[in-house]
Amino acid sequence: MDAGKNGRRGFLKSLSLGAAGAAIITPQAAQAASGGTLQVWSCGGLAEAMCPAHDEYTRQSGVKIVYTGAFAGALGKSLLSGSGHTEVFAGRVLALAQRLRKAGKMLAFKPLCFTSYVIAVPKGNPAGIADLEDLARKGVRVAMAKEASPPGGQAVMGLLKAADLTQKVLANVPEQGTCVQRSVENVTSGQADAMIVERRICRMPRFASHLDVVEIPEKFFPAGPLTFTVGLMADAADKDLANAYITWLTSPQGQAFFDQAGFIPAISPKGQELIEKLGVKDVA
Structure with a gap:
């Protein structure tokens, strides 16, 4: 059972303008109600939230979002080199936004959301996994994708190192995968007993009904991959339109999708706590 459900319900209940059935256009979205087109790039991991959020924003504002979700490191590299151009960029890792800001490629950014890590187990948790230490228990089959695109494998290895369990858990990994989502399929099918993943993976429609989650103490989370920001790029053709989108995405309506x-x-x-803890603030 997802222990975060109660907190999530409480948060959604507190939103005066939820994502579902929201019929009121915010003042910011109304500014762009004449339509137009906006190019948005983001880390591919955000796509599950971005796509439905964009559908709703287009419905409300008339603005068409041309969206690309891909590996943030590659997108960031192209933006920094000048070979890539977009109007809004939502990237993972605070340092990337800071580099883009320093280089003058990004004019400003805001905190967007944060990720967290859990242990995904098959529905019903047949192996009785209760904590990280159980992943080192004899006979437990652990799925892993150590070589997956960053931060997939790197983040999990960092988490295990922080928990001082690296070698013990690796001994229970029968086969290393190269893709996080393909490795999760071993858990949903019962071929593996557990896998450390981002909570967002467990919410994907293809996995949600097949998995339960076991919480991991936050003290073990690697700080780098936790942060996502959304920034206004210097290449934005209509900066008012881009700012209206960013304001909506970071409003209660937009945030509900995340x-x-x-x-x-x-x-x-919790997001406000992490903003302070991780220093996710734009400094000119």
């Missing part, structure tokens, strides 16, 4: 997809919204109490 909560539903398994992220921690920046405007939530």
Whole structure:
């Protein structure tokens, strides 16, 4: 059972303008109600939230979002080199936004959301996994994708190192995968007993009904991959239109989509705590 459900319900209940059935156009979205087109790039991991959020924003504002979700490191590299151009960029890792800001490629950014890590187990948790130490228990089959695109494998290895369990858990990994989602399929099919993943993975429609989650103490989370920001790029053709979109995405309406997809919204109490803890603030 997802222990975060009660907190999530409480947060959604507190939103005066939820994602579902929201019929009121915010003042910011109304500014762009004449339509137009906006190019948005983001880390591919955000796609589960971005796509439905964009559908709703287009419905409300008339603005067409041309969206690309891909590996944030590659997108960031192209933006920094000048070979890539977009109007809004929502990337993972605070340092990337800071580099883009320093280089003058990004004019400003805001905290968007945060990720968290859990142990995914087959529905019903047949192996009785209760904590990280259980992943080192004899006979437990652990799925892993150590070589997956960053931060997939790197983040999990960092988490295990922080828990001082690296070698013990690796001994229980029968086969290393190269893709996080393909490795999760071993858990949903019962071929593996557990896997450390981002909570968002467990919310994906293809996995949600087949998995339960076991919480991991936050003290073991690697700080780098936790943060997602959304920034206004210097290449934005209509900066008012781009700013209106960013304002909506970080409003209760937009943030509800990230909560539903398994992220921690920046405007939530936990999100506000992480903003302070991780220093997710734009400094000119």
